[in-house]
Every structure is written in C-alpha cells, then in structure tokens.
Amino acid sequence: MANMACESKKSALFVCLGNICRSVMAEQILRELVEEKGTSDQWKIDSAATATYNIGNTPYDLTNETLTKHNSKPSSHKARQISTQDFYDFHYIFGFDDDNMRQLKKRKPKESTCELILLGDLDTDKSTNTIIDPYPGPIEAFETAYEQCYRCCKVFLSQAQ
Template identity: 30%
Template sequence: MKKVSVCFVCLGNICRSPTAEAVMRHLVGQAGLAERIDVDSAGTGDWHLGEAPDERAQRAGQRRGYGLAPLRARQIGADDFERFDLVVAMDDANVTALQNVAPTATRDKIRLLMEFAPQRNERVVTDPYFGGEAGFEAVLDQCEAACTGLLAALRTQFTV
C-alpha cells in the first residue's frame, strides 16, 4: 500500500506548523486515510524544542475541534528530506531556510502551504506570534483551506 508523508514547517514549530499538522491529521482521519498519509511538523529554529504549541494556538484549535496539546516542537533536519515526500513551508523565509538544510536532490519536495488553497489570495501563512487571538483564528482559516486542497492533491497519488 502506497503511503505519503508530509511535514509542515514554520519558524519555531509552536504556532503555524503544529496548527497545520492538527488540521491535516483531522482531515486525513475524517477521510479514512490515516493508514496512508503520515503527518508531522517541525521548525527551522531551535528556540522551542520540546515545548507544546503556543497557548493561543491551542485555544484557537480547541474551539474548532483540533487537539494541539500533545504536539511538541522539534527542529527540521536534513534527514527529514529523506523521510518525507513533501515538506510544506508557511512562508518564504521558511522556504529559504529549508533550502539551506535540504540535500540538493530533495529540494523539489519543498512547497508553500498556500499553494494548495488557490481560492485564497494569500501567498503565505502569516506568523501570529506577536499578535492577538485573531491572528491564530486567521491561521486556522488558512490551514483549513490549504489542507483541504493538499488532501485533494494527495488523494490523486493512490486509490482509496
């Protein structure tokens, strides 16, 4: 059985990427594809290693039925580019950082999350860290739209 693995990446792995991971896990579970799609997240930096997602991200996610509390921050490494089929960045700075970590032959695995939400006009998922609660709700809106598109794209890689 073909499996696909996806890693979402932001700066510290405490706001955007764990939100995307939780949203994608939920969608994959609803679709009955948990045995076929592996989902993880990581950060480009090491500031929050081992920490739970930001409390504001957890609260926003919980209001929509996503459990972020069990997730823990980790830093992306070169070996992740062998492990994952797709490494999905939240913004252009993350793409640049990922290109610096990725082995040359695996750089084609790097994509922006919002590429999978063509109905939205945003290119990147804005970092909500220095803002208020509304920023975390906006991240959820973006992740829900983009992860829905990503799941549709992944479905084409195998038949259910």
C-alpha cells in the same frame, strides 16, 4: 540514504519558524482531515521548526485554543528542529512564508526527492500566499492562520489522494 517515505506511506511535514503555532496547526488539521477520510493509516504527518529556540516546548496556548474552538483536538506536539533525515523521510515539506522556504531550500540535500511547497500557494483565497505568523497574538491572528491552513490542507489532500 533512501527515501524511506516512498516505501509505504504518503508523508507531509509542516515547517515554520518555531514549531509552536502554524506548523502545529497545519499538522493537526491534516491529521484530522485524513482521519475523517479513513486514510490515516496511509499517512505520516509531522511538523518541525527552522529555528532552535522552542525545541521541546509544547504548542503556544493560543494555538490549542484555536484548534479547540474549531472542534479539533489540542496538540501535545513537542517542538523540534527539521533534520537532514526529514528531507529523505517526507514526500512533501511545507513552508509557511518566504523565509521558511529560503531555509528549507538551503538545507535540502541535493539527492533528496522531497517536494518543497509554500503552503499558501494552495490557498483558494488568492489574496496572499503567506500563512501569517500569529505569534504572540491576538487570538484573531491565530484564527486567520487556522483558516488559511485549513483551506490549504483541504486542497492539498484533494490533490494528494
């Protein structure tokens, strides 16, 4: 299998447990940051889950409520599980906590050249490198996760350009 992502676009995949909160938020944040820079045509951005139980579900209500509060578009993403092909199709695959990273490392094929990154390692607030799982709430947890994702995506984009 070829590393398809290397052929044309930069690519980032955000992977959390269920793909209805953190990964969707980070996907939308990065998508809008590259739009602001006028470079969206140079990027492939997506999100996925390590678990299967939310496949096909739309983002959790508080995810879109938080995005909207920050003048972002609500996401219409449908949750999906990470696939083996993703490890070939994306340059960067981000996890949000130690469990996500364990799952990603276990699933990554040996010949894949994608880079696995704990998103929180990019946070300018060094108090933790775990992006909190805000599910099921309260809204303040979603606000914290949004702020963490935003800071990390800004740093990532500044380094990836």
